[in-house]
Amino acid sequence: MSRLSSRNERGFQLLVNGFLLIVLLVIVIPLWRVIMTSLTPLDVYMRGGVPFFQWPWEWSWGAYQQMLTHPSFPRATLNSVIITISGTALSLCLTVPLSYALSTRTLPGRRVITALILFTFLFHVGLIPVYLLVAKTLGWTDSFLAIIVPPAVGVTNTLVMMRFFEGIPEEIKEAARIDGANDIQVLTRIILPLSKPILLTIGLFYAVHYWNEFFTPMLYLNDQNLLPLPVLLRNILIGANLSEYVEYDLSRVASIESLKAAAVLLTMLPMVAVYPWIQRHFTKGTLLGGVKE
Amino acid sequence: MSQSASVSGARAPARLALRQRARRLARTIWKHRWFYVLLVPSLTYYLIFRYIPIYNAQIAFKEFRPLLGVEGSPWVGFQHFQAFFRSFYFNQLIVNTVFFSVAKLVLGMPAAIILALAINESRFRTFRALVQTLTYLPHFVSWVIMLGLLLALLSPSSGMINEAIKALGGQPTPFLTSRDWFRPVVVLSDIWKETGWSTILYLAALLGINPELYEAAAVDGASRWRRIWHISLPGIVPVVVLVTLLRLGSILDAGFNQIFVLYSVPVYSVADIIDTWVYRSGVLDFQFSLATAVGLFKGVIGLILILVANRVAKRLAQQTLF
Numbered sequence: 001m002s003r004l005s006s007r008n009e010r011g012f013q014l015l016v017n018g019f020l021l022i023v024l025l026v027i028v029i030p031l032w033r034v035i036m037t038s039l040t041p042l043d044v045y046m047r048g049g050v051p052f053f054q055w056p057w058e059w060s061w062g063a064y065q066q067m068l069t070h071p072s073f074p075r076a077t078l079n080s081v082i083i084t085i086s087g088t089a090l091s092l093c094l095t096v097p098l099s100y101a102l103s104t105r106t107l108p109g110r111r112v113i114t115a116l117i118l119f120t121f122l123f124h125v126g127l128i129p130v131y132l133l134v135a136k137t138l139g140w141t142d143s144f145l146a147i148i149v150p151p152a153v154g155v156t157n158t159l160v161m162m163r164f165f166e167g168i169p170e171e172i173k174e175a176a177r178i179d180g181a182n183d184i185q186v187l188t189r190i191i192l193p194l195s196k197p198i199l200l201t202i203g204l205f206y207a208v209h210y211w212n213e214f215f216t217p218m219l220y221l222n223d224q225n226l227l228p229l230p231v232l233l234r235n236i237l238i239g240a241n242l243s244e245y246v247e248y249d250l251s252r253v254a255s256i257e258s259l260k261a262a263a264v265l266l267t268m269l270p271m272v273a274v275y276p277w278i279q280r281h282f283t284k285g286t287l288l289g290g291v292k293e
Numbered sequence: 294m295s296q297s298a299s300v301s302g303a304r305a306p307a308r309l310a311l312r313q314r315a316r317r318l319a320r321t322i323w324k325h326r327w328f329y330v331l332l333v334p335s336l337t338y339y340l341i342f343r344y345i346p347i348y349n350a351q352i353a354f355k356e357f358r359p360l361l362g363v364e365g366s367p368w369v370g371f372q373h374f375q376a377f378f379r380s381f382y383f384n385q386l387i388v389n390t391v392f393f394s395v396a397k398l399v400l401g402m403p404a405a406i407i408l409a410l411a412i413n414e415s416r417f418r419t420f421r422a423l424v425q426t427l428t429y430l431p432h433f434v435s436w437v438i439m440l441g442l443l444l445a446l447l448s449p450s451s452g453m454i455n456e457a458i459k460a461l462g463g464q465p466t467p468f469l470t471s472r473d474w475f476r477p478v479v480v481l482s483d484i485w486k487e488t489g490w491s492t493i494l495y496l497a498a499l500l501g502i503n504p505e506l507y508e509a510a511a512v513d514g515a516s517r518w519r520r521i522w523h524i525s526l527p528g529i530v531p532v533v534v535l536v537t538l539l540r541l542g543s544i545l546d547a548g549f550n551q552i553f554v555l556y557s558v559p560v561y562s563v564a565d566i567i568d569t570w571v572y573r574s575g576v577l578d579f580q581f582s583l584a585t586a587v588g589l590f591k592g593v594i595g596l597i598l599i600l601v602a603n604r605v606a607k608r609l610a611q612q613t614l615f
Contacts (some may be wrong), residue, residue, distance in 0.1 A: 012517045016414045020424045023408060026485070027427050030442045033453050037445055049451050098335035101328040108322050113332065118615065120343035123596045126588020127568070128575040129349035133342070136359065150342050153335055159615075183327035212435030215550060219576065230437045234554065237440050257451050264441030271433055278433070279426060 038063050038261035045255045062253035063262035073266070075225060076232040079144075080211060083228055087148040087210035088203055091157075095202065099158045100187050103165035121155035135220060146220035147213060147228075154209075157202050164198045165191065204278045211271060233267045236260055353586035366582075373586035382570065390566040393547035396480045398540045402533070404488045409495035410525060414517070428489025436554040443469065443482060443555070475560040483551060494532050502528040531610045539614050542602030545591050567591050 037050045041060035044051065067073050101107060102114055130150060140146035168191060176186045192199070214230035221227060227235075237260055254262075322329075348363075353373060355366040377383055408428070415421045431439075446453050447468040455465040468474040502524060510520045549568035556564035567587060575584030603614045 008516065012414070013416055016411050017417060017420065019407075019411050020415055020420065023411075024424055024427060027431065027489070029453075030446055030485075033445045034442060037451075049456060050453075052453075094335045094338055097331035101331045104325070104328055106321070107325050107328050108318060113336070117339060120339065120347075121615065122599050123347075124588075124592045125346050125350040126571055126585065126592060128571065128581055128585040128588055129346035129352070130342070131576060132349050132352075132363065132581065133345050137345075149338075152342075153338055183325070184331060187331070208433050212433075212437075214435060214437050215553065230435055233441065234437045237437070237444060257448075260441060261445060264438055264445075268434060268438050272430070275430060275433060276426075279429060 034261045034264055038258050038265055040255070040258055042253060042255055045258065050257065060254065063258035064266070066254055066259060067262050067266060072232060076227055076229045079226055080228040083144055083147055083213070084207050084210040086144070087152070088207045090148060091152045091154070091206040092199065092203055094153050095158055095161060096199070097187070098153065099161035100165050100191065103162045117155060117158070131219065141220055142223045142226060144226070147216045150216070151209070154206070157205060161198055161202055164195065168194060201278070204274060207274070208271065208278070229267045233263050236263045350585055350589050352582050353589045355582060357582040373583045374590065376583060377587050377590065382565070385562060386565060386567050386570050389563065390545055390547045392476065393479060393566060394540065394544045397483050397548070398537065400480060401484050401488060401491065402536065404484055405491035406495055406529065406533070408488055409492040409499060410521060412492060413496060413499045413525070425489070428492070431486040432490035434486070436550045439482060439486060440554050443478070447478065469555060470557055470559045472560055472563050475556070475563050479551060479555060479564070483548060494536065495529050498529040498532045499525060531612070534610045535606055535612060535614065538602040538606045542599035542614065543595060544598060545595050
């Protein structure tokens, strides 16, 4: 009986893990293909396209060299870094005080304010009224403000942070108040040092959002010098006016396909680099309350 | 005369109590004054960037002229809404939007449940962690990068899948610009990107199941499959209900960024959703009022649906969506 069930168990595990292996391959193969495409030397590509596998000694870094030496790519990277850092900073500076104040149960008007915020989360009037405000009323065309400010506070992130602050025992705050601190000082001196994990997690979520944002830059930025990485990548992938972004026909060291693949990977790289930190936090369950959407 | 005196006499204590309560409230507010200081920046933000757009939405009922501004433009009533409901693209937009939402839900949810069950059952911890890490990753990648990945697979000239088709003697297919293939590509690429991330909720629900239930079932000789069917699946039903309701509540959000990056003129008829149409007609064709009317229509329907979904969730799963 026990031998039979252990054999069944082994078969079951084989099936389950075999399935997971297939899932893994489905995720990895497209990424693998892009990596191989970016590294395929021009002569190999001309002979028979991108091979499924290449030995490392056959790799060509020409596509990366070309992407990084053309001025448009480093400039777009700098734009993306500026947008991401200032956007994340602004988002946290607005989200932290908001969620801290709203986590105070005794605050008169708390329910009304929460309802007003929740209402904007549930009711969207669409793109055009925001576009009129940002582009016409505020005149933020060709300004990073148009990308940084309008999405600065996320309702989901505010709610997650609120729930975290609600979990901090009242006694800690009360002790500080007895020592003569006002509530802003309680926040900056006592609460914030206790909140590093949630600040890091929410901050990374905001940063990912700003790093990936491509629609609003397309909408509000006409100046080619201001384009962030995702917009540049989109222009490269679509192949419109390619010579503006890469010098692909002057020094033929890489195929257009390799250049596109290299651009994809270079844009992905910072994301993949911070990803382990994000992942560590959400597997701990910090964010379970906030991933309802 | 005496009547009015007696009435005011009866009101006096009530007025006193009211004044007392007002004073107490004023004291509480004063005690919390620093919290209101903390609220000023973010509430200013909400007023400007969330409530002014709602005010601007009045141009849905006006004939907006940029020179006259939002307030100065003349009222036209429901003209733009009628124009939209009567237009030939109304049906097409609704069909496409609902199709993408429903297809992503109907195919994406079982995929996430199966993956979550498999991760939950696997005994190899490191392998399981590797699967989780790699399947969550695409959620954090933008749709522009997804376009790059999809081109590497689907491009007619050098995409891997088309290479395989050619090797087997077939004709390369331009998947992204083909009217037959665009919709499957949208749904499958969304599943590829989001399934891993969606497992988080199901895995949390599976972790919450009492392990004694499994042990008791094993003692009774129930096979692995029966344990999944009778214990694991019932354990995640509340999450399934919540996710379904939430997705039905936002059924008109079909994934603007995805469609916007992937679509092109040849596939507009099967790809165009409300949001992409609003962008083109408003920003590119300057039909600000018509586009706002369509956006507002979507917003009102969305609000009604999500409130209904929340009500149903409260009744079915004793939980709220937000």
